[in-house]
Amino acid sequence: MGVDQTRVHDGDVTIGGLTLSLFHQDSGAPEESPMVLLDVSDLNLKVLGGGVKLSYDPQQVGQLLTSAFPVSATGWMAEAKDCHEPSSGSLTAYCVAAPVPDDAYQLVTVLSTPATRPTAVALLPRGFELVGGGAQAVYGKGAGSYLYASHPLVHPECPTVVSIGWVGASMDHLDADDDARIRVAAVGLSTDFLRQHQLQQVLAVAPPGSSPDSPTGFVDTPWVEANVAQEFLTSIGTCGGGLVHWWEGPGINQGNMLIHSYPAVAGWTYWHVGGKDHILPDPSKITGFLVGLMFLP
Secondary structure, X not given: OOOOOOEEEEEEEEEOOEEEEEEEEEOOOOEOOOEEEEEOHHHOOEEEEEEEEEEEOOOOXXXXXXXXXXXXXOEEEEEEEOEOEOOOEEEEEEEEEEOOOHHHEEEEEEEXXXXXXXXXXXXXXXXXXXXXXXXXXXXXXXXXXXXXXXXXXXXXXXXXXXXXXXXXXXXXXXXXXXXXXXXXXXXXXXXXXXXXXXEEEEEEEEOOOOOOOOOOOOEXXXXXXXXXXXXXXXXEEEEEEEEXXXXXXXXXXXXXXXXXXXXXXXXXXXXXXXXXXXXXXXXXXXXXXXXXXXXXX
């Protein structure tokens, strides 16, 4: 872990009388396993969601994400590592936080059984609506396990319906057969609390190629941006995620995994997600997700 980590306050936005704050923190000098723990416990805030942006030397094979995850009500962790070949990188963790009373806040965490491609879903209890979540690959001494999915649970026939859960999945790489678990978290605010602030959950889904200039076909480094304001004008985003779709053609199937999931430069309404193949080509597509809050005057 880099030794020069400093939390930076990027700004605030108020919606329905609730003030949300955005922070970021860099991991420091490039290394083989960069990690950031972004903590807001001293600010009397609670984590609603977060993200991560990975950077690495383009002359090397690169790194892959292993964690973008709320470790507690006041902490967000992001981790990455190299895979099979040495490669240095650094990352930036992002966190959206707000002053929320204990009884209006819920953090649910689940841990999967071991598998080469573990997956799990964290579900919120009745009376709470999803505002964020994340996933963390838990592996042993092997080559590792890498995230390819971390996103809100979506109804297959109605993608903008209220979501109450978060999905996470990871995989080994290059037939390493490394069993791992995945830890998945869902963050929710109570429906009563949201109503008091005239707020409602919203969910934007960005199919592959739906953003300007984003690739429409299968590529080595797919990316897309989800935008909650495109359909819900009085909305802001609280947490986003992505799902990589591999081209499972003959002799491919090696995988394409997440490297980015973070708030885009356009501000509070956009979320950028991206993936990459690693060492061996595996062109893929990616779907982006952004859950947020909409003001109901």
